[in-house]
Every structure is written in structure tokens, then in C-alpha cells.
Amino acid sequence: MITRTLKGLRTALVAVAALGSWMGANAQMTTAGTSINNRASVNYSVGGLPQAVIESSPTGNVTPGAGAGVDTSFLVDNLINLSVSELSGSATVVTPGMANQVLSFTIANSGNSPEGYQLTVSEEVGTLLFGNNDNANFGLANLVVRVDEDPSGGNGTGNDTYDGTESATSINQLNPGQSITVFVLASPTVPLTVINGNYANVNLQARAAAPGTNGGTLEIASPGANLPTTVEILFADTLRDATESATDQFSVVSAGLTITKTQTVLDDGFGSLSPRAIPGAKVLYLTTIENTSTTTPAQLVSFSDPIPANTALLANQYSATGDVGITNGLVATCNADANDADGDGCGIVAGTLNVSSAVIGNIAAGVTVEVQFQVTIN
Amino acid sequence: MSNSITVLRLAMLAAALGGAGTALAQTAERGCIELKTVAQIQETYVDERGNEATRLVPAAKVVPGDEVIWTIVANNVCTTPAGDVAITNPVPQHMRYVGSSAFGPGAQIVFSLDGSTFAAPDALVVAESDGSRRPARADEYSAIRWVLPRPMGPSESMTVRYRATVL
Numbered sequence: 044m045i046t047r048t049l050k051g052l053r054t055a056l057v058a059v060a061a062l063g064s065w066m067g068a069n070a071q072m073t074t075a076g077t078s079i080n081n082r083a084s085v086n087y088s089v090g091g092l093p094q095a096v097i098e099s100s101p102t103g104n105v106t107p108g109a110g111a112g113v114d115t116s117f118l119v120d121n122l123i124n125l126s127v128s129e130l131s132g133s134a135t136v137v138t139p140g141m142a143n144q145v146l147s148f149t150i151a152n153s154g155n156s157p158e159g160y161q162l163t164v165s166e167e168v169g170t171l172l173f174g175n176n177d178n179a180n181f182g183l184a185n186l187v188v189r190v191d192e193d194p195s196g197g198n199g200t201g202n203d204t205y206d207g208t209e210s211a212t213s214i215n216q217l218n219p220g221q222s223i224t225v226f227v228l229a230s231p232t233v234p235l236t237v238i239n240g241n242y243a244n245v246n247l248q249a250r251a252a253a254p255g256t257n258g259g260t261l262e263i264a265s266p267g268a269n270l271p272t273t274v275e276i277l278f279a280d281t282l283r284d285a286t287e288s289a290t291d292q293f294s295v296v297s298a299g300l301t302i303t304k305t306q307t308v309l310d311d312g313f314g315s316l317s318p319r320a321i322p323g324a325k326v327l328y329l330t331t332i333e334n335t336s337t338t339t340p341a342q343l344v345s346f347s348d349p350i351p352a353n354t355a356l357l358a359n360q361y362s363a364t365g366d367v368g369i370t371n372g373l374v375a376t377c378n379a380d381a382n383d384a385d386g387d388g389c390g391i392v393a394g395t396l397n398v399s400s401a402v403i404g405n406i407a408a409g410v411t412v413e414v415q416f417q418v419t420i421n
Numbered sequence: 422m423s424n425s426i427t428v429l430r431l432a433m434l435a436a437a438l439g440g441a442g443t444a445l446a447q448t449a450e451r452g453c454i455e456l457k458t459v460a461q462i463q464e465t466y467v468d469e470r471g472n473e474a475t476r477l478v479p480a481a482k483v484v485p486g487d488e489v490i491w492t493i494v495a496n497n498v499c500t501t502p503a504g505d506v507a508i509t510n511p512v513p514q515h516m517r518y519v520g521s522s523a524f525g526p527g528a529q530i531v532f533s534l535d536g537s538t539f540a541a542p543d544a545l546v547v548a549e550s551d552g553s554r555r556p557a558r559a560d561e562y563s564a565i566r567w568v569l570p571r572p573m574g575p576s577e578s579m580t581v582r583y584r585a586t587v588l
Contacts, residue, residue: 072485073515073588079483083458083493083510087503087573094503095450099458105498107452115458115491119515119587122484155485269481271460277484 071220075121075156076274080114117271123251123262124153124279125160127289130224134173134242134294137233138339144229145205146291148247149195150214151222154279160214160249161258162188164227167244172292179241181293185234186245188212191224213258214249225249229293239336241295248288251278261285298341298406301333304348309417324420325357332403333411340407343400346414350394354418361415367396370413373404379416453499454506454573459492488519488584495579502572508581511536511564516585520559525581528567532557539566 073079083099098104098112106112130147137144152158164186170177189209193199194217200208203224217223227245237243253260262285265275278285309325311318318324330348334341350356356379361368365376367389374388377398383390388402398414406412460480468474480489493510497503508525512518523530531539534547534557545557567581 075484077515079460079489079513079515079587081458081460081491081510081513083456083508085454085456085495085506085508087454087507088505089453089499089501089503091504093505094452097452097454097456099456099493101458103455103457103494103496105452105455107450112456115460117460117480117483117489120482120484122486265482269479271479271481273481275482277482279484 072122072155073119074219075119075154077119078116079119080116082112082114084112118274119155120265120275120277121156122154122277122279123156123158123264123285125158125249125251125285125287126151126153126280127247127249127287129247129289129291131291134175134292136294136296136338137229138297138342139235139237139295140232140342141229142232143205143207144233144293145189145226146245146247146293147203147205148225148227148289148291149222150217150225150249152217152219154251155219157216157218157254158262159216159252159254159256159258159260161252161261162190162213162225163248163250164188165246165248167246167290170244170290172242172244172290175242175292175294177242177244177292179237179243179295181229181234181237181243181245185229187228187230188247189226189228190214191226194218194221194223197221211257213252215257216254227291233293233295237295239295239297239299241293243293243295244290245293246288246290248286251285296336296339298339298408299335300341300344300406301335302330303333304328304330320420322420325417326354326420327415327417329413329415331411331413332406334406334408336408338408340405342405344403344406344412345400346396346398346403348396348414348416350391350396350418353421355421356391356396357417357419360417366416367398368413368415369398369402370415371406371410372402372412372414374402377402451498453497453501453503455496455498456508457494457496458510459494461490461492462487463490483587485587487587489516489587490582490584492580492582495573495581497573497575497577500575502574504572506569506573506579508567508569508579509564510566510583512562512585515588517560517588518562518565519584519586522584523565523567523581524583525567525579527571528569528579528581531566531568532562533564533566534561536564539564 084096086096087094095107097107100113101115104112128149168177190211192201205226251262252258264278307327308318308320309327311321311324358366361376364378366379367377377387377389379389379391388399390397461477462480463475464478465475533539546554547557548554
């Protein structure tokens with residue numbers, strides 16, 4: 044007897060476990076509004092004679108015959124559940140001024156009814172994420188939400204990757220079991236105000252809304268009396284508020300430029316081994332611009348240097364018309380004419396030598412560019 | 422020729438009327454067992470002493486994952502005993518039977534995988550695609566039957582119950 048009881052108990056436990064795994068394996072839940080109908084029947088005999096079957100009804104049925112009963116029914120209610128998760132698991136590394144930089148999130152409808160979602164972005168000043176404290180603000184005006192064109196795995200144009208064609212700022216409708224990628228875009232570019240070592244933690248919040256309203260009509264949990272013939276709304280997310288969120292991070296890594304300028308007296312007119320800086324002496328000014336970043340190029344670098352007082356720029360020291368010499372730039376020499384009249388990127392404006400980014404270009408990580416020119420002391 | 426056809430038609434009409442009359446008598450007939458099915462859920466509440474307690478309430482707010490308690494009540498409304506009483510209930514669509522939840526005082530409870538053949542849980546086996554056989558899981562039961570070993574006397578009632586989860 045004891046053995047049988049134990050066996051029965053074990054069977055029950057196995058059955059429950061099997062049910063649990065079955066439910067987990069099949070995420071598809073009974074859709075809200077589905078009517079669940081049940082009708083029992085009884086067979087019996089009177090005086091040894093079998094009688095016609097009697098079906099049940101919600102209030103009790105005594106009329107025999109198949110079809111004479113009435114279903115006991117209720118409607119499956121609307122279970123609203125959702126999840127928001129950030130995709131990368133790490134910060135998105137950006138550089139000031141970069142365009143099309145996004146944080147990617149996934150929003151999943153884990154309820155049993157199609158839902159829409161209102162999306163809200165906020166910055167989490169001071170919070171810790173991925174081991175880094177938020178210490179910078181992008182400014183909400185510089186953060187915009189874009190929703191992928193169609194759910195993940197869909198056959199539309201959405202590909203879970205930001206490609207600039209996304210335009211929706213809310214989720215109009217997501218069916219049960221579906222997920223969709225949402226991007227938070229640094230718009231129009233990563234702000235130029237953020238600097239190397241800045242971290243900005245950006246939170247994306249999704250709030251369930253009636254499907255087809257572009258997130259406009261928020262769902263409300265059904266209050267008051269429950270009716271078997273009404274599809275009520277229940278919130279099943281963590282805080283029972285139909286709202287979930289996740290945070291991702293922009294990590295700002297900018298190029299670090301170290302600039303060093305040296306002056307060397309090349310010739311004082313007396314052939315000295317150690318030429319002195321006397322009137323008429325020729326002096327070389329050499330500026331080295333080093334990008335100390337190991338990862339990030341410095342883009343569109345330009346250079347300005349006032350020609351020192353009481354000196355005059357020496358022309359054509361680097362080529363037939365080359366007043367300025369450039370190493371690792373886009374060109375080797377350029378002509379420091381007044382106001383860059385020849386448009387080669389070098390010019391003197393109000394006594395200052397300007398070498399434009401058209402001459403220097405980008406400086407890759409770890410690369411050093413040299414700019415040099417020579418003067419005579421008046 | 423035409424007369425015989427008319428006669429035939431009249432005969433058919435009479436047969437049809439007779440048949441309808443019989444059917445009407447059948448449905449208007451009152452059987453000996455009144456059968457009722459009720460859907461309820463278990464609700465937790467705080468009683469007047471401040472203790473948490475549970476009670477059964479009508480299944481109104483039900484979502485996937487919830488357990489519904491199905492209660493079937495049979496009443497003998499005749500003055501004669503009803504014998505060979507067997508109450509049968511298919512597990513509703515979109516639901517799964519909860520193992521070991523079927524209850525019925527004194528009744529032999531048997532289950533079915535196909536809805537027509539009933540047997541005790543130990544006797545229900547499922548053939549796998551690889552030819553092996555294994556005991557059926559409770560969530561695979563598609564119908565439940567309560568077989569009463571003794572007749573129900575006049576005015577006697579029998580309540581049976583089971584739980585099922587909304588998928």
C-alpha cells in the first residue's frame with residue numbers, strides 16, 4: 044500500500060515536471076479572447092436498461108440526447124507581458140562627431156495578445172553599467188528612437204541593424220511571441236561636447252499600448268468585477284505596470300593629440316657649429332602632432348601657428364614652391380601664400396600660418412605627423 | 422401512376438412527421454440525472470481573522486498558465502436508482518490536465534489518450550516514433566472518466582473534480 048502511494052506520488056511529480064517543460068518549450072500561449080468550452084456527459088442505466096446520454100450545462104441539464112447540453116465557457120483574458128533587453132552586453136564605443144551611432148535593444152511580447160508599445164528614452168546620470176559610471180550627458184535632444192521595420196525573423200525590410208531607413212518612434216503592433224529591435228540613435232551625430240573617457244548610460248523604456256495606436260493609447264489593467272464573457276487585461280510583468288526597460292551605454296573614445304614644437308637655429312651666417320639666434324639667422328620650427336590613442340583616428344586635423352614676431356617666413360625651403368614641409372600628411376609640401384590664394388590648403392592670415400585638414404588629413408591611432416617651416420630672424 | 426406517387430409522398434410526409442414527433446418527445450423527455458459543469462479558480466484572500474485563506478470563485482479572470490478547477494455535479498432526479506453511472510469529460514481545448522488532480526469520492530477514475538479508450542494511468546502507454554513505448558504523461562490525457570461502482574439512489578448527488586492549466 045505504501046509502495047503504491049509512493050509510486051503514485053512519483054508519477055504525479057513526473058507529470059508536473061513534464062507539463063512545466065512542455066509549457067516552456069512552447070512559448071505560444073492561448074490567445075486572449077479564446078473561448079474555452081467544456082461539456083461533460085453522463086451515461087447510466089435504469090433497471091438495467093441503458094439510458095440516453097445526458098450532457099452538462101452551466102446550471103444543470105436533465106434533457107437527454109447528444110447536443111442537448113450547453114458548454115460551460117469562459118474567455119481567456121489578455122495577459123500583458125513584455126521584456127526589454129539591450130543587445131550587445133557591452134558599451135558602444137563612439138567618437139565625437141560620428142554619425143549613425145546606435146544602441147540596440149530588443150523588445151519582446153511575452154503576452155498572449157498583439158500589443159503596441161510606447162517608447163521613452165532617458166539618461167541615467169551617475170549609474171554604473173559595464174563597470175563604468177555615467178559621467179556625461181548626451182542630452183535627450185541628441186537621442187532619438189528608431190524602430191526596426193519589422194519583427195526579428197520577419198520577412199520585411201527590417202534586418203535588426205540600423206541602416207538609416209527606419210522611421211518609426213513607437214511600436215505599432217507586435218504579435219505574441221515576436222520581438223523587434225529598437226535603436227537609440229545619437230542624432231544627428233555624437234555630440235562634440237563629449238570627451239574621451241565619457242560614459243553615457245541610456246535607458247529605453249517600453250510601455251504596453253493598444254495595438255494599432257502607435258503607442259498612443261496605453262493599456263490599463265481591468266479594474267473591478269471580473270466577467271467570464273469579457274476579455275480583461277492583466278499585467279504580468281515584474282512590477283505589474285506593463286512597463287519594462289533596459290540600459291545600454293555609449294563610451295566616448297576620442298583621439299588624443301600630443302603636440303610638441305621645437306625650434307632649431309640652422310645657420311647664423313657665420314658657419315658656427317652651434318648657431319646662435321641672431322638677426323639674419325635661419326630658424327626651423329618643427330611641430331610634431333602625435334595621436335596617442337591606440338584605437339581611434341583623429342579626423343580632419345588642421346594646424347595653426349603664428350609666425351613669430353620679428354621673423355619672416357622663408358619661402359620654398361621644401362620644394363620649388365613649398366614653404367611648409369609635412370611628414371605623414373596628405374601632401375609633402377604646400378605654399379604658404381597670403382590667405383591661401385592658390386587654394387592648396389596652406390596660407391597666412393593675419394600673420395598666422397594655417398595648414399588645413401586638406402593637407403594633414405586624418406591621423407591614425409599611434410601615428411605622428413610633422414609640420415615644419417623656417418624663418419629668418421629680422 | 423401519378424396517384425401512386427401522391428400516395429408515396431403522403432406516406433413519406435407521414436413518416437417524416439412521425440419521426441419529428443418522436444424526436445420532439447425524446448428531447449422534451451426528462452432524464453434521470455441532472456448534470457452540471459462549473460469552472461472555478463482558486464483565489465487567495467485574507468479572512469476576517471487576518472489569515473490568508475483560499476476559496477473557489479467563478480473562472481472569470483483567467484490567463485495562460487492559470488489553473489482552472491472543473492467541477493461536475495451529477496444529481497439523480499428520479500425516484501429510481503441510476504446504475505452504471507459514468508461521467509465523462511474531455512479536457513477542453515487549450516488546456517492541459519494537471520496530474521493527479523482528478524477527484525471523485527468512491528469513483529474509479531480512468532483516463533483516455535484518444536478520447537474513446539479509457540484505462541487506469543498505469544495502463545496508458547505512448548508509442549514513440551522510434552518504436553519504443555513509454556508511460557503516458559498526465560498532460561497527454563485527453564479525457565477523464567469517473568465510473569461509479571454502485572448505483573446512485575434517488576436525490577443522491579455525486580461531485581467530481583479536476584484541475585487543468587490554460588496553455
